[in-house]
Amino acid sequence: MPVRNSSTARQLRLGAELRKLREAAGISSTEAGRLLGTSQAQISNIETGRVGVSGNRVRMLAINYRCTDHELIEALTTMAEERRRGWWDHYQDILPTGLLDLAAAEHHATALRVAQALTVPGLLQTPEHARAVFREFVPALKPHEVEHRVSHRVKRQEILFRDRPTTYTAILHEAALRMQFGGVETARAQLTHVISMTERENITISVIPFSVTSFPISGHGVDYYYGAVPQLDTVHLDAAHGAQWVDAAASLQRYRLMLDRMQEVALDPAPSRELMHRIAKST
Incomplete structure (x- = not known):
């Protein structure tokens, strides 16, 4: 290699x-x-x-x-x-280095906390949903590039199922659950998958319903990675212009407060699951 x-x-x-x-x-x-x-x-x-x-x-x-x-x-x-190379290094000649760094950060994090307003987080996506999302990239990806990204995304999800699974907390807006990437069938399967993931002990999903009229959001996804010690926490921001890594203490504090505020206005896990079931029935 x-x-x-x-x-x-x-x-x-x-x-x-x-x-x-x-x-x-x-x-x-x-x-x-x-x-x-x-x-x-x-x-x-x-x-x-x-x-x-x-x-x-x-x-x-x-x-x-x-x-x-x-x-x-x-x-x-x-x-x-750390000398051992990770599974993500097998993608180093076919994917952007930022995606390799993302997989490594997820692998080493002691816990993850994410917030999304318009899309389902990558670690909760089905292959069909991910494929539909990647097909809409600008500039357009070639078919084989789409498949490489799908397989990489699915491989990243293994941290949620390993022997000592990573604790994962997601705050989603209702809009993200109602998006129909790939069409109705793909959207319904994606929502069913998210609901099933809430049954895992290491995963907590809260939903901000449309009825909430005010909450902080930066317009892009926020992924907060908890390190072995607080000084090594990291935030990953995924925007159209490219990914950004944030580790300044003041910025980390700001994103923790943002996530706390979003958590406060979101539904608790049980009513969040009920809302997802209602959305699934209407899809």
Whole structure:
């Protein structure tokens, strides 16, 4: 398998967190290199994700930076020691790198919390629904490109069914449940699938009904990934101009508040399921 040329989002995040520790300690990259027995250029390459770093070096850097947050240090060390390639790397020559990073983020997240106003989240989509969505991409995807994305999306969903399934919370607007991508039969099957997913202990789905007249939404999907420690939480925004990763503390707080507010106005899981059954009957 060819080596991926660009740094992964996870490598970039590790480097960024190490830079934060260094800057919090008031240590220059030149001094950091000297303390580690290497060069300023090597520190820069580590912090920008251009080169990897061993777990032992992460611990040494943490000592040099006088970091006493042991949980954070262990989480960063684990990130550094991840050497095994993921299943998503098999798609590296046929899908955009952003989709590989998305699968990796979902795989490593301790829990996921998502909000969608107009579409069913990818981890809850049936293959037929996903195929219908991908066929509407602009510019248009070729048939084989559509199928690659469908298989990748279905493979991502395995985190909800593995031995220790990821805890998944979704807040959906009623509009997303009434969209008929692919036609009536596909839409009905998709809604039936979402209802069945609510029966899993690790999945919670709440619906914001049309009767709610005010709630915060940014116009695109919001995916909140909980890390091993709060400092490693990440938000993924999927917009028409491309995906965006957010990890600044202030921004994470803003998105947590947004999701909290949406949760407050959404129906509880049981009435949400009742609403979905009514929509299914009318579809």
